[in-house]
Amino acid sequence: MSHVVVVGAGLAGLAAACHLVGDGHRVTVVEREQVPGGRAGRLTQDGFTFDTGPTVLTMPDLIDRPLRAAGSSLAQRLDLQLLDPAYRGFFADGSTLDVRHGHAAMREEIHRECGSVDAAAFDEFVGWLRRLYLAEMPHFIDRNFDRPTDLLARPRAAAQLLGMGGFGRLGPMIRRRFTDERLHRLFSFQAMYAGLAPDDALAIYAVITYMDSIEGVFFPRGGMRAVPEALAGAAADAGAQFRYGTSVTDLLRDFSGRVRGVATDDGEHVAADAVVATVDLPTAYRWWLPDVRPPRAVSGLLGGRYSPSCVVWHLGVKGVPEGKVHHNIHFGHEWAGAFEDLLKKGTLMGDPSRLVTVHSLDDEEAAPEGHSTLYVLEPVPNLEVGRVDWEAQRGPMRERLLTFLDAAGYPTDVVTEQLVTPNDWQAQGMAAGTPFALAHTFPQTGPFRPGNVDRRVPGLVFAGSGTVPGVGVPMVLPSGRLAAERVRQLVG
Structure with missing residues (x-):
């Protein structure tokens, strides 16, 4: 039985673990946090629980596939609610349009x-x-x-x-x-x-x-955090071992350069026949492969182009918003000009469009009675193209978003909060300070995107948003399966 170490218990790593254990491998998942989720994480603060990562769940069959590989199923592990409308669009002229199922x-x-x-x-x-x-x-x-x-x-x-x-x-x-x-x-x-x-x-x-x-947008009972919990539970029940609160500090490589395991922050060397790494690709090369020149697209200095970043403000507030649904998109007057600001000028959007997700409307565990959780997202430049000093702009951005929420009719009596900027994303190991990885330009799409194997480093397989097929929940779940397929080619 081959031993495979999966670095990271995000959605890609968990999907990979499910497929790998289903293939008969002995699997160890090493995760630096105390819970599964990765970018699909959670924050518990002052009686509120926030989903800190992706808020939009589509294509549930892509979750069912790794669950079935591990001997379980979507029906056994998750209770999904169809959101109808999927979104409510608010426009600058005062009109609204719902995206109906x-x-x-x-x-x-x-x-x-x-x-x-x-x-x-x-x-x-x-x-x-x-x-x-x-x-x-x-x-x-x-x-x-x-x-x-x-x-x-x-x-x-x-x-x-x-x-x-x-x-x-x-x-x-x-x-x-x-x-x-x-x-x-x-x-x-x-x-x-x-x-x-x-x-x-x-x-x-x-x-x-x-x-x-x-196809529709869904929300799992227990919040988005229920998705990684379901995948981790299925993998564990099928025999995968999880080591939470443990960080990988290095890859173990033999004289030929082949990866033979990982070193952890508690001083242990964990031998493996293959390693699946789900950290951001540029971070993986910088931390663990300093002797290997990264693929062209992995480094902005070598021609790669990263997606814009975002500011996310998690708020626990008194009151419940009226006239709002689970996902609300507030479009500004500007459209083309706003993208010009974001992608070319590297400045904040002069007239931004924003997403406000109110998880507490459908998650009874998210907020105390009579309170709400708000997830407010505004796209901002990534740190490679951006000209924003986030240490100086953190306070002004908070006030900018608070003014917007008040004008849009949301409750703004803040009980607890956390504001996440590109600097924070970068501190978590995300290249260019963006949680959305490499942009899907044509030279960074399909076979032109950084691959999930590097022939110079046998025994190592990548998964996650920085490699194929790309960014988003419907992409990183297949990424885990594709990584497991690569392991099958490597060790049988």
């Missing part, structure tokens, strides 16, 4: 708010999105690549994507389909998940729009 409900919403022409356009849009997903997911997302020419192994799927306009630009594609500008924003803001402005993102990233706008 199901074709018929969303079509009716568009017909009522935007008119019959856009409602009819939505019918074709849904069909296009489904075809895009079916061509993209199995052939270009959920598979390993060894070289760019591997794209040619799926010529029919590649030709289909090309014929569907998948390699055009997302923003113009949305504008060609819909006349109402609010729909342009509602169906293209997802490009930010890929680290790009809608006018720069490839149309293939409309697959993210498909995942949340068509």
Whole structure:
């Protein structure tokens, strides 16, 4: 039985552990925190519990897959609630639009708010999105690549994507389909998940729009933190060992450079036949592989491009917001100009759009009676392109967000809070101070993205948002499976 060490109990590491233990390996997961989750973490403070990482959960079948690999299932481990509406969009003219679950409900919403022409356009849009997903997911997302020419192994799927306009630009594609500008924003803001402005993102990233706008957004009973707890529980029940509160300080390598295990901060050397590392790729190379030149895209100095970062403000407040749903997107007047500020000028958005998630509306454990948790996210430049002094701007940013919340009708009697800036993300080991890793530009997508193996360091496999297939919960879960597949190739 081969022994595999997984470094990090985030979603990618937990998915990898489930698949590895299902393959018959002896698995040890080493996690520096006291609980599983990684970036999908939790904060308990003054009687409030906050989910500190991703707030939007889509495609639950991607969670079921590693659970089943470990001998469990989604039905056994998680109680999921469908959120309908998935989002409520608030616009600068005072209007609102809901993203409703199901074709018929969303079509009716568009017909009522935007008119019959856009409602009819939505019918074709849904069909296009489904075809895009079916061509993209199995052939270009959920598979390993060894070289760019591997794209040619799926010529029919590649030709289909090309014929569907998948390699055009997302923003113009949305504008060609819909006349109402609010729909342009509602169906293209997802490009930010890929680290790009809608006018720069490839149309293939409309697959993210498909995942949340068509397939639906869910919320697990017990909060988003229930997802890593479920995966960790399934892996442990199947035999995986977890070592919480332990940090990996180095990789153990033999005279040939092959990885043979890890060293931990308690002085132990843990031997392994393979190691799966889920820390940010640039951090892994900087900490553990100083003698190995990183792939080009891993370092901004060598041509890589990182996604924007964000400020997240966790607030526990007195009162419950009215007229709000679980996920609320507040769009500013500006659109193209705001992305110019963020991505090119490296400044705060002059007229930002923001996400406010109110977990406590659907999580009875999140806040005391009569109180709420607010998760307020504003996109900001990453530390490579940004010109923001976050030590000086922490206080002003708090006041900026407080003013916004008050104007938007949220309760603002703050009981407890934590403000997270790019400096904080960087201190957690995230390159360029962004939790969203490398942007999904064409040279950093698919086989051009840093691979999950480096042939110069046999025995080491990467997983997580910095490698294939990419950023976000629906990407890092397959990343764990792809890493397990690599281990299978390495040690059988």
